Amino acid sequence: MIHLAKEDIRHTLGKFTVTAMGVGMLLGIVLIMIGVYRGMIADAEVLLKDLDVDLWIVQEGTLGPFAEASRIHEDLKYTLKGYDAIEKCEAITFQNIQMPKAEKQISALAIGYDIYGAINPINPHRLIAGRVLKSEHYEIVVSDKTLFKLGDKIKLGRNFYTVVGVTHGTVNSGGDPLVYLSLKDAQELQFTYSNKRVQTDRARGIINRDGHLVNAIVATVKPTYTLNSVAGELEKWLHKSVYTRAKQKEVLTKFVVEKASKQIGLFTVILVGVSTIIIALIIYTMTLEKMKEISIMKLIGLPNFTIVKMIVEETLLLGVMAFVFGNIFSHLIYDKFPKHVQLEASDALMLFIIVVIASIFASFIGVKKVISADPTAAIGG
Amino acid sequence: MSTNQAIKVENLNKSFGRGDTFVDVIHDASFTINKGELVALIAPSGAGKTTLLMMLGCVNEPNSGTIYLGDEKVYENRWLTKETRKIRREKIGFIFQAHYLIPFLNIMDNLTLLPQTNGVDTKESQAKARELLHYFDIADKESVMPSQLSGGQNQRVAIARALMNNPEIILADEPTAALDMSRSTAVVKMLKKIAVEQDVAIVMVTHDDRMLEYCDRIMKIEDKKVVFEK
Numbered sequence: 306m307i308h309l310a311k312e313d314i315r316h317t318l319g320k321f322t323v324t325a326m327g328v329g330m331l332l333g334i335v336l337i338m339i340g341v342y343r344g345m346i347a348d349a350e351v352l353l354k355d356l357d358v359d360l361w362i363v364q365e366g367t368l369g370p371f372a373e374a375s376r377i378h379e380d381l382k383y384t385l386k387g388y389d390a391i392e393k394c395e396a397i398t399f400q401n402i403q404m405p406k407a408e409k410q411i412s413a414l415a416i417g418y419d420i421y422g423a424i425n426p427i428n429p430h431r432l433i434a435g436r437v438l439k440s441e442h443y444e445i446v447v448s449d450k451t452l453f454k455l456g457d458k459i460k461l462g463r464n465f466y467t468v469v470g471v472t473h474g475t476v477n478s479g480g481d482p483l484v485y486l487s488l489k490d491a492q493e494l495q496f497t498y499s500n501k502r503v504q505t506d507r508a509r510g511i512i513n514r515d516g517h518l519v520n521a522i523v524a525t526v527k528p529t530y531t532l533n534s535v536a537g538e539l540e541k542w543l544h545k546s547v548y549t550r551a552k553q554k555e556v557l558t559k560f561v562v563e564k565a566s567k568q569i570g571l572f573t574v575i576l577v578g579v580s581t582i583i584i585a586l587i588i589y590t591m592t593l594e595k596m597k598e599i600s601i602m603k604l605i606g607l608p609n610f611t612i613v614k615m616i617v618e619e620t621l622l623l624g625v626m627a628f629v630f631g632n633i634f635s636h637l638i639y640d641k642f643p644k645h646v647q648l649e650a651s652d653a654l655m656l657f658i659i660v661v662i663a664s665i666f667a668s669f670i671g672v673k674k675v676i677s678a679d680p681t682a683a684i685g686g
Numbered sequence: 687m688s689t690n691q692a693i694k695v696e697n698l699n700k701s702f703g704r705g706d707t708f709v710d711v712i713h714d715a716s717f718t719i720n721k722g723e724l725v726a727l728i729a730p731s732g733a734g735k736t737t738l739l740m741m742l743g744c745v746n747e748p749n750s751g752t753i754y755l756g757d758e759k760v761y762e763n764r765w766l767t768k769e770t771r772k773i774r775r776e777k778i779g780f781i782f783q784a785h786y787l788i789p790f791l792n793i794m795d796n797l798t799l800l801p802q803t804n805g806v807d808t809k810e811s812q813a814k815a816r817e818l819l820h821y822f823d824i825a826d827k828e829s830v831m832p833s834q835l836s837g838g839q840n841q842r843v844a845i846a847r848a849l850m851n852n853p854e855i856i857l858a859d860e861p862t863a864a865l866d867m868s869r870s871t872a873v874v875k876m877l878k879k880i881a882v883e884q885d886v887a888i889v890m891v892t893h894d895d896r897m898l899e900y901c902d903r904i905m906k907i908e909d910k911k912v913v914f915e916k
Contacts, residue, residue: 598788601786606800
């Protein structure tokens, strides 16, 4: 049996291919948008995974350092160490900083940790050059995304810091690179004011006693204890908010990434909608171009099914080809984006199903035209 | 009992519009066309030639009357089957002013599309197509696209297409309008030959009086009436 769609496409292969490539670029952007969302989630989890802790103890009534400001005393860690359920715990700071590089400022999230402590946020697998921090002062480990090299000096606050290590794949949920400082340096950077501010505060009778604050205490729990019960106990006795790792992940995805994901989701829906409309219009135009032939086919007796099948198959093929081009396009450009774009096969499969369904809907307008075509339109020139 | 009639029309009426826009096109037409006849249908423009042709081809519905195609009554004040397209597919061949071949199908596919839709085996339909291409002296063109053929060659393919379903009737709407004199004559002679050899009734709309001498009968629409002249 003659395959009308195949023959028609073969006849206008160049035009059909270019059209599919155009729609494919749109679908490629859809994949990139989904990839940006996946990248945000993956980035948000980098620090959670690298720290690999069970509990986050933060200022009471706050959601913790990823979502809002949290300040607690560093010495709380000594109290925690006294709990039988706690295996190890350390104080940690988080601070958004700007690092001057040439004329530019590079945004980064600075993590301060006790370099002699039991919990180290630097994952040795991510270290691609140099070493971890070994001195309590003026050393910094940076993400390769900052473009700093080993030995570079970076001015932060009042001091210069030497790059002693470079990591790869270390970013926060916003895509900003992570940098690591010793806890003491990080505390100074975050909580010590300028000389003038200190003088003014003293004149007002305010004495800066914030030097030993941190943003969170992270802890691991002995395997014999259940996380939720330990978290509940700590909340009860320490008057702090305590989050398990799962809860902290939820905070990250629900409160930090949720808005961005909604925005990206909306863009994705709009782009899929636009792609569907474009496919529908292209098919409609292609159908209009064939109206004479369609009238002839109907006049000589071809059933509607045969003609409708041709239109639907062409629409589906356009959608599938556009999807393939979109995949190629997205894989060619995804690493050119400043933010981490994570393309996943499951997302591509989901988009494929959506494209197939959208293509079927898109074919309706062409099919309607076929069904309403007047066979006598073929007569009389 | 099988008869020689290909088309039989009784008291056929067709009008368009209502009230001020009412136009009576065909009034009380009755005629019979036999197998093997080439009948010319002539009338001034707008007199209803194409309308009559489309009613005979089960495309346009009359207002009233009776139409027989072969021995089968297909219309009696209403279509007697919902599958009028099937009747066209199986009983009627169409030839148009222009060839109207499907541009994205090669000549072989253009010819075999209809029989294959009718369920005829691919090999069988291709054999029939080759036979017809040979008959029309374009046997070497089966793989080419319509755009690669001349106007006359395309019109021959269009005639071959009309014969592919072994029709009892061929309805030709000004098949020579786009051709020069010598090609027009060749096409009409070919239609005459087909009518005789294939025992097909052919109704041909034409404006060219020079083609009438090749026709067996001339059917006219005069003042909404269908009349024959020798």
